Structures are given as structure tokens and as C-alpha cells.
Amino acid sequence: MTGKSLGIAQVGTGAIALANHLPGVQVASHGEMVALCDVNQAALQQAFTATGIEKVYTDYRRMLQDPAVDAVIIATPNIFHKEIALAAIAAGKHVMCEKPLALNYADALEMQQAADKAGVRHMTAFTYRFVPAMRYMRHLIQSGYIGQPYHFRVNRLQDWGDRYMAWRQSMAMAGSGELGDMLSHRVDYGHFLIGPIARLVASTKHLISTRYDGAGNAYPSDVDDWVAVLAEFESGVTGNLESSKLAAGRGEGGKAQDYCEVNGSEGTLIYYLGQPNTLQIGKRGGQLETVAVPEEFLKVPGSPRDPHQGDPVQVFRYDQDFEFIQAIVEGRPCQPSFLDGVLVQGVMDAIQLSDREKRWVDVPKLSAN
Numbered sequence: 515m516t517g518k519s520l521g522i523a524q525v526g527t528g529a530i531a532l533a534n535h536l537p538g539v540q541v542a543s544h545g546e547m548v549a550l551c552d553v554n555q556a557a558l559q560q561a562f563t564a565t566g567i568e569k570v571y572t573d574y575r576r577m578l579q580d581p582a583v584d585a586v587i588i589a590t591p592n593i594f595h596k597e598i599a600l601a602a603i604a605a606g607k608h609v610m611c612e613k614p615l616a617l618n619y620a621d622a623l624e625m626q627q628a629a630d631k632a633g634v635r636h637m638t639a640f641t642y643r644f645v646p647a648m649r650y651m652r653h654l655i656q657s658g659y660i661g662q663p664y665h666f667r668v669n670r671l672q673d674w675g676d677r678y679m680a681w682r683q684s685m686a687m688a689g690s691g692e693l694g695d696m697l698s699h700r701v702d703y704g705h706f707l708i709g710p711i712a713r714l715v716a717s718t719k720h721l722i723s724t725r726y727d728g729a730g731n732a733y734p735s736d737v738d739d740w741v742a743v744l745a746e747f748e749s750g751v752t753g754n755l756e757s758s759k760l761a762a763g764r765g766e767g768g769k770a771q772d773y774c775e776v777n778g779s780e781g782t783l784i785y786y787l788g789q790p791n792t793l794q795i796g797k798r799g800g801q802l803e804t805v806a807v808p809e810e811f812l813k814v815p816g817s818p819r820d821p822h823q824g825d826p827v828q829v830f831r832y833d834q835d836f837e838f839i840q841a842i843v844e845g846r847p848c849q850p851s852f853l854d855g856v857l858v859q860g861v862m863d864a865i866q867l868s869d870r871e872k873r874w875v876d877v878p879k880l881s882a883n
């Protein structure tokens with residue numbers, strides 16, 4: 515790519531588009547948001563108000579015919595990811611798709627294979643790979659700072675109570691509840707920090723059958739509200755993962771509990787999303803200390819954003835859109851790609867199977883391609 519700025523279209527202009535992708539694309543220098551698409555007029559209007567982008571569509575198929583659109587960011591309810599991604603790929607557009615990539619492993623694999631065959635760039639929005647502390651943690655593990663890794667441990671605890679969650683509380687629309695919504699990111703932490711998960715045993719719990727909106731209207735919910743997993747990575751590292759939105763008093767979002775710990779033969783690393791620019795580090799025989807993430811890890815290389823500006827719990831998210839655009843411009847695979855989405859989806863399917871059959875399950879193995 516030379517000269518011309520890459521034209522990006524946002525499909526699904528709801529909460530995460532407004533919070534992450536619309537401002538994220540604005541920060542990146544080689545891309546420009548040129549079109550917005552949503553089936554809901556109120557959502558479109560809100561995105562127009564936030565961005566001033568006048569080209570709006572209610573049908574993604576029409577939007578994909580627009581020659582100004584080089585790439586799309588899909589942030590719709592999960593059930594629509596596959597059909598929109600496949601249509602975009604068929605139209606020759608590069609695609610970033612929100613997590614979870616699809617409703618199941620087979621669909622995710624189909625998306626990845628279609629994108630590779632078409633030669634378009636593809637990315638799964640595993641946003642938390644871009645947290646400075648997470649990137650630094652990976653560097654320390656890979657450089658041997660904590661020796662041989664033994665244990666990987668995460669939990670994500672929030673307080674959503676019984677409030678209305680729209681499509682998120684429908685198995686048909688979301689494919690799962692807490693598993694796809696929150697645990698999928700933490701499975702990706704495991705893959706990012708340690709490598710592939712090989713086998714697991716899991717349990718989920720559906721605890722809230724009725725959820726209420728602000729006016730007190732009741733809506734049925736049929737998804738898992740809690741999920742816990744014991745896992746073994748291919749390397750032999752143990753995994754212990756838990757996620758719930760029913761941890762009363764824990765708060766919500768970036769400031770609520772999102773904890774990740776890795777213990778190795780020589781030390782321990784602890785990450786909290788709420789403190790994204792620090793890590794807790796302990797060396798064998800010593801005490802945990804809070805350490806600032808070095809300057810070079812505060813943003814991805816080349817990102818034009820000033821890492822000292824804005825709320826640190828929010829601004830790292832913009833590097834995700836930078837990475838999507840930069841990979842297209844540089845003609846290289848995005849990190850994380852659809853392949854990472856497929857790997858996580860394989861673990862998610864294994865979790866659901868293990869929960870149903872109450873037994874250890876092997877995660878599908880993907881041959882390198």
C-alpha cells in the first residue's frame with residue numbers, strides 16, 4: 515500500500531465498536547473509517563454522532579459492494595460473525611472479527627480457511643493481548659525469566675447480577691454465555707503466554723433464568739453464568755481458569771477482577787487488567803514486588819498513540835485496530851489472526867463437551883498451515 519489510506523467499514527456499531535474500534539481506527543495513521551453499517555437505526559445514529567461518518571448502510575451486503583471499503587471490522591452478535599465474514603472475504607475485503615470468532619469450531623475453521631484461500635488479512639479481536647502488562651509478561655516468560663513454567667491461573671470476576679444482557683443471554687445468538695463472552699479471552703491469554711491447551715475437564719453453571727431491564731421487564735436467559743476449567747497445556751503446564759458475572763460486589767468492566775498468574779521454577783508473574791502498566795513479580799525465595807512495565811512495552815511497536823495519554827485501562831485497546839491496519843499495509847499476517855480464534859474455539863467446544871459428558875476431553879489439534 516502506498517499513498518492511499520485504507521478504507522475501513524464498521525459492521526455492527528454497538529457498544530464495542532463505539533468503545534474500541536471507532537476511536538482505534540482514528541488513532542491509526544494508515545486507515546480511515548469510511549462507512550458504518552448496522553441493522554439498528556438508533557445504533558447507526560449514535561455512531562454517526564460519534565464520528566461524523568456520513569456513509570451508512572443497514573445491509574452489509576450493499577456495504578460490501580462499496581469500492582471505498584478495503585477492510586471490515588465485524589462487531590455484531592456472535593451468530594452473525596460467520597455469514598458477514600464469509601461475505602466480506604468473498605468480496606475480497608480484509609476482516610477483523612470480534613471474539614468469539616463463531617458459534618463452534620467447525621464454523622471458525624471454515625472462516626479461517628476461506629480467508630487464507632482468498633489471500634485476505636484476518637484478525638480475531640482478542641483485545642487483551644494488547645495490554646502492556648500482558649505483552650511484558652509474555653516477553654518475560656519467553657526469555658526464561660521465571661524458568662520452566664509450571665502453572666497458569668486466571669479468573670475473571672464481575673458483578674452483573676440479573677440485569678438484562680440482550681443477545682448475550684441467548685444460547686442461539688451467542689453460542690454460550692460466560693464461556694464465549696469472558697473466558698474466551700482468558701483461553702487466548704493461555705495460548706499467548708504458554709502455548710496450546712491440549713486437554714481439559716470443565717464445568718459450567720446456568721444460575722439466572724430471568725434477567726431484567728431497567729424498566730423491570732423480564733427476559734429469559736438460557737446461557738452459562740459460570741465456567742471453570744482444569745487444563746493441561748501441550749507443554750505439560752497446568753491451567754486453572756474461572757469466570758463469572760455473578761461475583762457480587764466485584765464491579766464491572768476493566769476495573770473488575772481480571773487476574774492472570776504464571777508460576778515457573780524460578781519465579782511468579784501476576785497481571786491485573788486494572789493495573790495494565792504494572793506487573794507483580796516474585797523470584798524464588800523472595801517477595802512479590804510491583805514493577806512498572808518498561809517503556810518499550812507500553813504500546814505495540816510503531817503505534818502512533820502516546821502511551822502516557824488517556825485512561826490506561828482503555829487506550830491499549832486502540833493498538834488492536836492499529837495492528838489490523840498495519841498488517842494489511844505491510845502485507846503480513848495479523849496478530850492475533852483467525853487461526854488464534856479457531857484455536858480458542860476448539861477449546862470452547864471441548865469445554866462444552868466436557869461439561870455435557872462430565873469427563874476429560876482432548877482439544878482438537880490443528881495442523882500448522
Ligand SMILES: NC(=O)c1ccc[n+]([C@@H]2O[C@H](COP(=O)([O-])OP(=O)(O)OC[C@H]3O[C@@H](n4cnc5c(N)ncnc54)[C@H](O)[C@@H]3O)[C@@H](O)[C@H]2O)c1
Nearest residue numbers: 526527528529530552553554557589590591592612613641
Ligand atoms: N474484544 C472485546 O473486548 C469485546 C468486548 C465486548 C464485546 N465483544 C464482542 O463484540 C461483538 C459485539 O458486542 P457488543 O457488546 O458491541 O454488542 P452490541 O449489542 O452492543 O452491538 C452489536 C450491534 O450489532 C448490530 N447488528 C446485529 N445484527 C447485525 C447485522 N446483521 N448487520 C449489522 N449490524 C448488526 C446490532 O444492531 C448492534 O448495534 C460480540 O461478538 C462480542 O462478543 C468483544
